[in-house]
Amino acid sequence: MKPGVKMNPKKIQLIEAGMKLFAEKGYHMTSVEEIAGGAGVSKGAFYLHFHSKKDFITTAFHYYYQEITNRIENVQKENLAPRDRFAKQIEVVTNYIYQYKDFLTMHLHQNISIRENTDALIQQMNAQNFHWLRQNINNIYGEQMAAYYQDMIIQLEGLMNGYFKWIIIDGINIDRNQLGAYIVRRMDDIASGLFERQEAPLVTADHIPKVYQTEMSVSNILIAMKNKIAAMGLAEDKVNELDEVIGIMLTETAKEHPQKAIIQGLLVHFQRIPELEQECKELARLLHMDLLD
Template sequence: MNAKKIKLIEAGMKLFAEKGYHMTSVEAIADGAGVSKGAFYLHFESKKDFIMTAIHYYHEEIAGRIEHVKSENLPPRDSFAKQIDVVTTYIYEYKDFLMMHFYQNISIGENTDAFIKEMNAQNFHWLRQNVITIYGDQVEPYDPDIIIQLEGLINVYFKWIIIDGISIKRNQLGAYIVRRMDDIVSGLLERNEAPLVTAADIPDVYREEGSVVEVLNTMKAKIETLDLAGEKADELREVLKIIQSEAGKEQPQKVVIQGLLVHFQRMPEFATECKDIARLLHMDLLD
């Protein structure tokens, strides 16, 4: 994403936090970024497009922070604790903006449901990956139950930070949550509990579409490692965003995804990922 677009997003988010989404005009966002109203529309079709792009931007920012922690190759428990801590820090940084989302009714178009499903799928696979890395195959029957309880713990603490204003040391919540997860896992194993939610109960969106999300995240990370011109990298990121939105729909248009993947098929570095997406969506790649 280019610098001017990021500057507009940051100016807009600051205004939304101060005045609210509905009370902030396009003109105010442009003024806050030091550009003309016309320049705003060079980057965004509308205020709804702007807020959706901003949410994507911040979501990708936090995903990038998590990936950075993963790349440090810490012991699994330490890595997961630090991942939670970087999310906590992020929430404190953008607390006002997040609070605005809780209290205001913002309609951002028909792609909202698809994007929410994408985020839920990413969150599920993020938690599951850490659970499996820490505990191994012994907890496989309990995967869904552990993830549900873990997600509940994390989300409620974040709700108390955002809505209720409690203060938690940003480098302590992660380790605390990991210890509570140890308690959950040991309790399930010691009591030989029967799972409440089994693998067969997991919604389809967390299966195939969730796997597509993982592949797309790999592709996003790979873009950052390649020596690409700024405009080319921005173009590929935008293509991935559209693919992710389309793949998250109940009935994705495979011909759209096939056409978009051509951008990556021309690059040998993405050959494996293109094949994986085609396999997961049960479609052929275009020649």
């Protein structure tokens, strides 16, 4: 599934049935027949939607990733104070975890490396999560905490992942409407402690892998382009077409060695739109390539 493209309800039904089975039996012990049976369709109907079980799991990763990305982006568009916005985003993530617990259980329990695109997507998810946290920290505290961004991200990730692990693995039920604000207050405690004690940063920007820094910038521009396209009033078919191209670019640029020729060809779709000229130039600069005429 590519961002912005609506998925067939039967396809979603198959994905959700498959994730439940993977969580119970494991990916490798679950057959296509069982996935189809769990969704109430024939094995032949499964292959109308997916080429193989590998294609199935890759599509599932894209589906769930885009689901949570869309929900976070919707909160970002709301007119909220930075602390309230971040707290609500954490609340959205928490509700997502409860809703799609089967997928997350499978993801944590299974060591699945299906194909290059899935591994690239996971790498992209990690990079965007880093950027998401950094952006919220910057929005709340400003540049006064810039030296501590990395340390705060690491501690914040540990705090959230701890609660999420207890929800997914240990099955605890907590007040979903309280967790976001609670974590933001704990983040305030971390920030004030670092700032008041004038702690020397333990992890600096130099420690961050370059692949994170590049992906963070490129993916942020691509998502900004996606949002700009949605607001242009273009025909729905055109929006879906461009969103699909952005999805392919997100996957390609997340690879350790992205193919510049592919990206150059895909960027042509956006170079023809005057409102996206600046973004195209910035992507070319970050990826050290020329734009095609």
